[in-house]
Amino acid sequence: MSDGPVTRLLATARGDAVDDPFRVTGVMMQYYYVCERELWFESRNIEIDRENASVARGTRVDESSYGERTQENLRLGMISPDLLEDGRVVEVKPSSALTEPARMQLSYYLWYLDRVMDVQREGVLAHPTERRREEVSLDEDRREKVESAIRSIHAIVTAERPPEATEKPYCESCAYYDFCWV
Amino acid sequence: MDRNYHIFSDGRIERSEDTVRLETIDGEKKHIPVEHAEAIYLHGQIDYNTRLMSFLNDHGVAVHVFGWNDRYAGSLMPERGQTSGRTVVEQVRAYDDPERRQTIAASFVRGSIHNMRTNVTYYNSRDYDLGRVLEDLDDAVSRIDSTKDISELMGVEATARRAYYRTFDTVLPDSFSFDSREYNPPPNPVNALISFGNSLVYANCVSAIRATALDPAISYLHEPGERRYSLSLDIADLFKPVLTDRLLFRLVNRRQISRDDFRNEVGSCLLNEAGRTTFLKEFEQTLERTVEHPELNRKVSYQYLLRLEAYKLKKHLLTGEPYEPFKRWW
Numbered sequence A: 001m002s003d004g005p006v007t008r009l010l011a012t013a014r015g016d017a018v019d020d021p022f023r024v025t026g027v028m029m030q031y032y033y034v035c036e037r038e039l040w041f042e043s044r045n046i047e048i049d050r051e052n053a054s055v056a057r058g059t060r061v062d063e064s065s066y067g068e069r070t071q072e073n074l075r076l077g078m079i080s081p082d083l084l085e086d087g088r089v090v091e092v093k094p095s096s097a098l099t100e101p102a103r104m105q106l107s108y109y110l111w112y113l114d115r116v117m118d119v120q121r122e123g124v125l126a127h128p129t130e131r132r133r134e135e136v137s138l139d140e141d142r143r144e145k146v147e148s149a150i151r152s153i154h155a156i157v158t159a160e161r162p163p164e165a166t167e168k169p170y171c172e173s174c175a176y177y178d179f180c181w182v
Numbered sequence B: 001m002d003r004n005y006h007i008f009s010d011g012r013i014e015r016s017e018d019t020v021r022l023e024t025i026d027g028e029k030k031h032i033p034v035e036h037a038e039a040i041y042l043h044g045q046i047d048y049n050t051r052l053m054s055f056l057n058d059h060g061v062a063v064h065v066f067g068w069n070d071r072y073a074g075s076l077m078p079e080r081g082q083t084s085g086r087t088v089v090e091q092v093r094a095y096d097d098p099e100r101r102q103t104i105a106a107s108f109v110r111g112s113i114h115n116m117r118t119n120v121t122y123y124n125s126r127d128y129d130l131g132r133v134l135e136d137l138d139d140a141v142s143r144i145d146s147t148k149d150i151s152e153l154m155g156v157e158a159t160a161r162r163a164y165y166r167t168f169d170t171v172l173p174d175s176f177s178f179d180s181r182e183y184n185p186p187p188n189p190v191n192a193l194i195s196f197g198n199s200l201v202y203a204n205c206v207s208a209i210r211a212t213a214l215d216p217a218i219s220y221l222h223e224p225g226e227r228r229y230s231l232s233l234d235i236a237d238l239f240k241p242v243l244t245d246r247l248l249f250r251l252v253n254r255r256q257i258s259r260d261d262f263r264n265e266v267g268s269c270l271l272n273e274a275g276r277t278t279f280l281k282e283f284e285q286t287l288e289r290t291v292e293h294p295e296l297n298r299k300v301s302y303q304y305l306l307r308l309e310a311y312k313l314k315k316h317l318l319t320g321e322p323y324e325p326f327k328r329w330w
């Protein structure tokens, strides 16, 4: 498989791709695992002002109840991870149903720090309401998963049409629900 | 869904702290809670200043102005941060591609005729013989697909609407004879009611469109520029039978509106204040009425159906997924 998108992403991150930048934010990585169609909508800034769209799902709200003090919120090009005082990267799980998206968002941060900044860090996936934490580190397996996700994200956001809607348990709390299903 | 507020009296509205205050000419004061307002409708002579306008803009509240003859005169639309270059580009592209424009316009006509037909069917099953009109409407529908351009499509729509309006004289009591649709000015009570109702539908569509990033000036069935918000004309057509006509039949047949609710001037007939109040109260209640939505699995208000229509069109324009016009299903 061509590594074009990964190479382009790195070029963008290093400031070399001015004309046609390809960006993947942490939120985009998360959406890719939540819903590819939502990722396409988000990538095009398609806003929908759904009635009572308090966005119950919490994927797009920055949770402030960390349960564990973070030292800083870093803004590094495309990503803005939260760091613990000991330098580990922390990601808060929005809900237990969406663990994998949060885990991959965190893995992406670790990958980005490694590949773009040449900084190696460990990650912590925290769920404040359940008081559970999970250590995440960037092994070969995860690295490959992140890169293949980047390739898929590239394919999705550059496609003319969005992927078809498929019914998911969290559709009803999605801001695009009324857009997808009427 | 937020509420509409209608102001009939003459006077002025102004910002007062964090709310809007209305002071009528005879000194009466009222407050309009801006947090729960979708739009404010001005039917009388009202003064306001720029301070009020920016306040309403900040709260995303539209102002719709009605002038002489209860005719829609214009809107002051909040900015609301809903602009999207891509949406407008796609809107224009679809307009500019004769085939795509025709498809969208045909959907509007198909939906409109369906909704007229639903009304006719309802009265046909209640002791009126409207079989002939139903045939004419079906005939019009069958001609939609073979129309080659917008003007032919407009012709089909006009024929259907004429057939549909023929039912009015059958369904309404003799004291409310309709004859034919005349706008400017409305010559009799039925025309006055239709004009008033349709301009309310139109203004509500303007609000609904504004909640999306669609440009209300780019339309498909009607020619852009026919009115400032010509897309509202397209969408309003779908909803007139549901929002205006059904209400009109009900109010007249149940005698909630009588001939005393109108004032006649030379060659024109308009609702008087009592008539407008009755009609509006019922109109707003209709907007708040809810119906189970088969796809969304929840109840939605009639007013939200207008919003959904704008979403559906926007989705079609941005994704190419087919646009299915609103067809009354209940």
Ligand code: SF4
Binding pocket: A034, A035, A036, A037, A038, A164, A165, A166, A167, A168, A170, A171, A172, A174, A175, A176, A177, A178, A180
């Ligand atoms: S409603 Fe469902 S299919 Fe549509 S964007 Fe949201 S999660 Fe995806």
